[in-house]
Amino acid sequence: MEKICMPPKRIEEIxxxxxxxxxxxxxxxxxxxxxxxxxxxxxxxxxxxxxxELGIPVSKVYGVVTFYSFFTMTPKGKYPVSVCxxxxxxxxxxxxxxxxxKRQLGIDVGGTTPDGLFSLDSLRCVGACGLAPVVxxxxxxxxxxxxxxxxxxxxxxxxxERGA
Amino acid sequence: METVKLTxxxxxxxxxxxxxxxxxxxxxGVKIPTLCYMNLHGxxxxxxPGACRICVVEVEGRKTLAPACKTSCTExxxxxxxxxxxxxxxxxxxxLILSNHPKDCLVCPKNGHCELQELACSLGIREVKYxxxxxxxxxxxxxSIVRDMDKCIMCRRCESACNELQTVGVLSAAGRxxxxxxxxxFGESLQDTGCVxxxxxxxxxxxxALSENxxxxxxLRVLADPAKKVVVQTAPAVRAALGEEFGLGGQSVTxxxxxxxxxxxxxxVFDTDFAADLTIMEEGxxxxxxxxxxxxxxxxxxxxxxxxxxPGWVSFVEKNFPEAEDYLSTAxxxxxxxxxxxxxxxxxxxxxxxxxxxxxxxMPCVAKKSEAARSExxxxxxxxxxxxxxxxxxxxxxxxxxxxxxxxxEENFDMPLGVSTGAGVIFxxxxxxxxxxxxxxxxxxxxxxxxxxxxxxxxxxxxxRSATVDFNGVPINIGIxxxxxxxxxxxxxxxxxxxxxxxxxVMACPGGCIGxxxxxxxxxxxxxxxxxATALYGEDADKNLRKSHENPYVQQLYDxxxxxxxxxxxxxxxxxxxxxxxxVVEECIYSIKNNx
Numbered sequence: 001m002e003k004i005c006m007p008p009k010r011i012e013e014i015x016x017x018x019x020x021x022x023x024x025x026x027x028x029x030x031x032x033x034x035x036x037x038x039x040x041x042x043x044x045x046x047x048x049x050x051x052x053e054l055g056i057p058v059s060k061v062y063g064v065v066t067f068y069s070f071f072t073m074t075p076k077g078k079y080p081v082s083v084c085x086x087x088x089x090x091x092x093x094x095x096x097x098x099x100x101x102k103r104q105l106g107i108d109v110g111g112t113t114p115d116g117l118f119s120l121d122s123l124r125c126v127g128a129c130g131l132a133p134v135v136x137x138x139x140x141x142x143x144x145x146x147x148x149x150x151x152x153x154x155x156x157x158x159x160x161e162r163g164a
Numbered sequence: 165m166e167t168v169k170l171t172x173x174x175x176x177x178x179x180x181x182x183x184x185x186x187x188x189x190x191x192x193g194v195k196i197p198t199l200c201y202m203n204l205h206g207x208x209x210x211x212x213p214g215a216c217r218i219c220v221v222e223v224e225g226r227k228t229l230a231p232a233c234k235t236s237c238t239e240x241x242x243x244x245x246x247x248x249x250x251x252x253x254x255x256x257x258x259x260l261i262l263s264n265h266p267k268d269c270l271v272c273p274k275n276g277h278c279e280l281q282e283l284a285c286s287l288g289i290r291e292v293k294y295x296x297x298x299x300x301x302x303x304x305x306x307x308s309i310v311r312d313m314d315k316c317i318m319c320r321r322c323e324s325a326c327n328e329l330q331t332v333g334v335l336s337a338a339g340r341x342x343x344x345x346x347x348x349x350f351g352e353s354l355q356d357t358g359c360v361x362x363x364x365x366x367x368x369x370x371x372x373a374l375s376e377n378x379x380x381x382x383x384l385r386v387l388a389d390p391a392k393k394v395v396v397q398t399a400p401a402v403r404a405a406l407g408e409e410f411g412l413g414g415q416s417v418t419x420x421x422x423x424x425x426x427x428x429x430x431x432x433v434f435d436t437d438f439a440a441d442l443t444i445m446e447e448g449x450x451x452x453x454x455x456x457x458x459x460x461x462x463x464x465x466x467x468x469x470x471x472x473x474x475p476g477w478v479s480f481v482e483k484n485f486p487e488a489e490d491y492l493s494t495a496x497x498x499x500x501x502x503x504x505x506x507x508x509x510x511x512x513x514x515x516x517x518x519x520x521x522x523x524x525x526x527m528p529c530v531a532k533k534s535e536a537a538r539s540e541x542x543x544x545x546x547x548x549x550x551x552x553x554x555x556x557x558x559x560x561x562x563x564x565x566x567x568x569x570x571x572x573x574e575e576n577f578d579m580p581l582g583v584s585t586g587a588g589v590i591f592x593x594x595x596x597x598x599x600x601x602x603x604x605x606x607x608x609x610x611x612x613x614x615x616x617x618x619x620x621x622x623x624x625x626x627x628x629r630s631a632t633v634d635f636n637g638v639p640i641n642i643g644i645x646x647x648x649x650x651x652x653x654x655x656x657x658x659x660x661x662x663x664x665x666x667x668x669x670v671m672a673c674p675g676g677c678i679g680x681x682x683x684x685x686x687x688x689x690x691x692x693x694x695x696x697a698t699a700l701y702g703e704d705a706d707k708n709l710r711k712s713h714e715n716p717y718v719q720q721l722y723d724x725x726x727x728x729x730x731x732x733x734x735x736x737x738x739x740x741x742x743x744x745x746x747x748v749v750e751e752c753i754y755s756i757k758n759n760x
Contacts, residue, residue: 003750011749044350049749057333057358062349066338 004048013038014046018053025054028064032071041075077112077119079157081105084134086125093146094133098122100147101135104154117161118154170241184212185232186219189245196221196245197254197283199261199370200319201233202688209647209674210688211324211368216317217257218283221245229253251287258287263294265371266314272372273310277556277685279370280317301345306354307537308361308377308530308681313345316373321688322346322365329674330648332480334359346373358483358747362476362648362672363530363681368688376530376682380561382551386522387429393514394522395432396425397502397581400440401528401592401677402555403703404696408684409559410569413692416699419574424562425526426575435577436525437584439502440591440600442721443473444712446738447495448604449729451667455609458666459638466490468643468658468665471597473497475535476672478742480648485655486744491668494739498591499525499532500541502581503548504737509725510581518546525552528592528680531672540740554682580717586617586704587712593697594646594676595622595629598669602633602642603711610636617710623701625675625694628653630665643668646676 017034021027031050036042042065051058065071083089083098098120102108105118112119128134131143135153142153166181172189179188187203189196199218203210214234223230224242229250232243244250262284269275301313318337323346326335334357338347348357366374386392398421407417425433450469457465472478472493481488496504502525507518514521525532535541536549553561562569577583587603590596599622606614621631622642627650633640643665645651651670657663673679675693678700679686686692709715726734 004747005750047349048747052747052749057327057336058349059327059333059336059338059347063336063338067340067344069340 088129089133100150273375274372321368325364360479361531404699420572423572423575434581437588439498440588441712475531482745586707586710592677
């Protein structure tokens with residue numbers, strides 16, 4: 001038999017979420033949302049457990065996770081950076097801001113810094129086009145950015161982390 | 165049945181309401197080309213994502229072309245299937261598909277049997293005007309199946325086969341857009357997934373994306389080795405389909421197949437049907453043993469007895485329902501029984517070491533390649549069955565040797581492992597194994613001759629069938645399933661303790677082995693399966709001996725060598741055990757790791 005290893009607490013957390021959704025395969029996307037909210041990402045073991053709980057093939061779960069860009073199999077940083085690439089942000093230099101984040105953090109889109117502090121993603125439109133180009137770090141919104149502002153934003157969170 | 169009237173290419177046609185245009189056109193002999201579309205009539209299973217757009221047609225009143233496979237017939241519809249506009253559109257679609265498809269047709273495993281190639285040919289594509297990004301994925305290979313996703317056109321037939329027909333759930337689209345791929349979970353090798361190697365994905369794949377792991381070169385190597393005695397066994401279903409490769413569809417080509425195998429240079433041409441008769445002796449004895457114990461009041465006995473001939477099914481139980489393993493007959497499959505007998509009884513008859521005897525199988529199946537490689541089917545590292553070929557690979561070898569198959573004489577199998585009864589022949593079709601078992605079990609149990617040999621109530625094409633056979637006042641309930649999706653329903657009942665049956669036969673492929681993953685590609689054509697079934701039942705009816713226990717060479721094998729059915733030596737050579745291969749979640753300490 002093939003063994004899937006997980007700590008007991010995590011197994012219970014995931015099972016509880018599946019139960020809250022009635023172990024219903026039709027609720028897969030909602031379950032994945034809830035589990036990702038809790039764990040920050042959806043690693044392989046977690047997908048296998050969800051598949052078992054819902055009685056569906058793990059290929060289905062994996063298919064959904066890889067289809068929707070919201071889901072991730074990589075752990076997010078403590079401060080997830082999302083750079084808007086919507087039309088307004090893009091034409092006002094969002095891409096240059098994104099490039100600067102990549103350079104400063106030394107990671108690509110979808111990556112996480114080795115210290116687990118920052119992860120980088122691009123997204124389409126946060127609904128704040130008046131502030132374009134826009135970057136979100138966690139729930140905090142930064143607007144009208146230029147590449148020169150990037151280092152300051154990163155430093156702000158590094159300082160916050162040192163203070164904590 | 166509610167019907168609608170419409171016009172296709174100027175001809176009036178009346179069809180069932182809701183029928184799609186591909187089927188409606190086919191009903192009046194008009195072929196609309198398709199790629200992704202597939203309809204396995206009678207099994208309630210098909211594939212029609214409307215993904216490829218090759219089947220577009222003109223429908224009067226519609227501005228755009230309509231995909232015929234996704235367009236239902238409506239009253240008064242006027243359809244044109246082959247206008248210049250339609251043909252131009254199809255050519256464009258084809259060129260777009262080909263712009264992201266390798267052009268190595270000359271060395272592709274599907275060369276000459278590729279639907280994409282046929283269609284490109286019939287559309288007269290001479291150049292691909294579109295030059296763009298090309299996807300590239302790592303190749304993957306199990307003992308049975310080779311995956312080359314660069315050749316995938318995302319028709320999703322394999323996904324339907326794997327998920328809907330078989331409920332195995334390994335192949336599924338991952339990713340999105342241009343980079344989407346028909347993949348395994350987490351991009352694992354098929355070998356490490358829940359894949360049971362049934363090969364139905366291969367049977368329906370229109371391109372070279374999925375093919376069998378070929379062993380033709382291995383066979384040529386041993387045939388060229390003068391130090392080896394090479395014997396070949398041919399499974400029942402092979403003879404019902406091999407002819408299709410040479411324009412002899414719809415008939416059993418046993419005699420010609422035997423002649424061809426001799427011309428390929430095999431030293432002995434034997435028949436898996438012999439081993440099928442042997443299987444009935446063992447499995448039938450096991451069934452009667454369990455039944456007698458049950459009727460004597462032993463409630464711990466495992467009933468229903470589930471057949472174990474089909475390696476896809478056995479693997480399916482091991483990976484999904486290990487709690488039902490004890491219900492599987494411990495009898496090895498005919499392929500493996502043959503191997504075990506050839507490497508012991510026959511090798512000693514020849515006076516040679518088992519390692520100097522090479523056993524080659526020709527099977528309608530790709531799972532048999534994996535079955536032969538199971539370690540429990542080896543003796544000191546020497547496998548009982550050395551090499552497994554599919555029906556398709558045999559046809560290929562026959563072509564390589566330029567053997568004119570159609571003009572071959574009909575020859576007989578060699579003795580002693582080439583003699584079989586009609587019961588062995590029908591092993592290749594759904595219901596056949598259990599019918600063979602009933603023919604023998606009835607006579608052994610009741611001590612009476614059967615009045616009629618044909619148990620037509622066990623035949624047919626319904627996915628799940630059941631029948632009750634009267635054993636001298638004792639009603640024996642029999643369940644039959646073909647395709648693993650149907651088998652799943654029966655095994656669930658077994659696990660739940662609600663199964664009404666005493667015996668269950670399962671074959672993983674549609675129609676049984678005749679629709680196997682190693683046969684000429686059925687591509688969802690159920691009429692092909694019906695033809696093959698008819699061929700096997702015909703061969704059975706023509707046999708003088710039709711009950712396994714009447715096979716004189718099987719009797720001789722027991723007298724000279726094995727002793728009693730299910731006796732000590734029989735157990736050692738002809739029975740096996742199963743393993744729990746189901747994934748489980750285990751609580752353990754584990755640190756968060758990056759799965760990238």
